[in-house]
Amino acid sequence: MAHPAASASTRTGASPPQPPASWRQRLGRWDMKASPYAYISPFFILFGLVGLFPLLYTAYVSLHDWDLIGGQGDFVGLDNFTFVLDQPVFWDSLGNTVSIFLLSTVPQIVIALVLASLLHANIRARTFWRMGVLLPYVIAPVAVSLIFSRMFADQSGLVNAVLGHLGVDPIGWHRDSMPAHIVIANMVNFRWTGFNTLVLLAAMQAISRDLYEAAILDSAGRMRQFFSVTVPSVRPTIIFVVITSTIGGLQIFDEPRLYDTQGLGGSSGQWKTITLYLYELGWNQQRLGRAAAVAWLLFLLIIVFALVSNWLSRRIASGDDPVAVPRKARRAARRDASGSAAGTPAFSASSGDTPGSNT
């Protein structure tokens, strides 16, 4: 091995003046051994510093009285948690978060699926439409919030004015909690639907044409192709989209924060979310220990929801294609199964056969 290396360096002509072969050889072996670790270490060091350590340290902070200015105080055990759990405002913000999350994630993914399948068809000016769909993604959520908050202003807002012309009474988009949740959820949808559409579309591009040809031979219509070929084929991606939307959606902050000028989630917390409450505890009331407790509670909530949505999306986008079973047959099956077993057999026998499933 000694002289190939030596002659090689003359061939490439780019190495520094030639040191003795054995030294080079040792250097080369060292390079082979150490380089991989050197190349991946920046990520691991950075992640440890700004990801893992803070996450664990949050637990430590949450067990202490911790003032924003004064710093670490006494060890208080679970007091921060009991304090937070005793606050009605925590439960209200939990309800708001879940409500906004459901109003955003569900329609968003349904619409993204439909849009992706439209874009998946052989349309003209493909790139143009795809760009059109992705456009909102480049607009900062803060900007979106400011615009929407104006459009949906209670007085002299665009939407209420239009509704007025149509003879509909103005809606309290900022006054009442459900309308506020709808607007905030739609800000999220505005930003993320197109992004998710493209992700799903990318997955659809990978579906084998043969599947569609077989479906067409079986005289399946467009709807049937969509439910029986497209949706089951992109199942792992649907799960991916659902999980990422869940993790993101439950941490919602930007949109509710900017929805009015106070940024506290409405005059009586109509749209105060958990992250907003966390911010308020930590940086307005300056109780970082309590804020850390909220962070952990939110973390638990995210884990629970991620597991639930994982389970749900596996059921809905099942690879075994329950929709292919004609509705009448399904109804009959359900009639048979009711009383004896829970759940339809078509739904339960599926998972574990596709990349991304880890059951």
Add this chain to the structure above:
Amino acid sequence: MSRPSVPYIEQTSGRGAARAARRRRGRDHGAARRPGRMTYVVLTVVALISIFPLYYALLLASSTSAEVAQHPIPSLIPGGHLGDNLVRVFESDIDLPRAVWNSVFVSVTTALAVVFLSTLAGFAFAKLRFKGRAGLLAFVVATMAVPTQLGVVPLFIVMRELGLTGSLWAVIIPGLASAFGVFWMTQYLQAALPYELVEAARIDGATTFRIFRSIVLPAARPALAMLGLFTFIGAWTNFFWPSIVLGTTNPTLPVALQLLQTGFFKDIPLIMTGVLVSVVPLLTLFVILGKQLVAGVMQGAIKG
């Protein structure tokens, strides 16, 4: 098996694959004929919804306060006051030129660093052999599921101990550990970079870093551009963490927008002008590079 629940992003690329994909797409895919008019109607509606809020911001930004107060339904043609409002917003108490510069600095630095570090790690994971490779890669993927936002409290404490609060570095550093980036580059390089090329260079006596510089980086260009763009967008639009760690002293654009809203909340044209200032740079970038961005997403098809 303990496979994480994120699906594989399988890189179906390389020139041949790209050509094949184009051919496939060129043919009819998913349906026997070109779609009907309804498809275009729906897509047009979606495109209009995409663009309308921005257009509405332009309408307000080109009006005077009095006009906005009088007409809740603006005329669909922009007014003539955009210039005045621009001057006013740049002369306001909020240091907007500084915010623009801060955003540019943060986004460019983050994007470049993430691309470099991710490609480096991706190369090691995809093409180098070392002990613990599989386990470490699984760890990287698993970290994608951890909501890093939840560490804000201690992260803030750490940044303050380091004396970095108010500094742009406090915004940049947490953004550098991109698990998605590492995973993305690993997937891409696994498919796009032939192992023989690395071996050949090695036999020619190239050091690992030289291989990285002169073979991996050029080979990774499409994926790298895509990762860079998405990181850039992410950094540019980020609000939560910058608003915590920068406070009001040294804002990036989104933070400045918030200040504009709380400071001038009656002056809607002014706020909307600020919105436009924050949106236009990215929009321009999107118009220029959007095609590649979209193509990039398609290329990195997440296989079903």
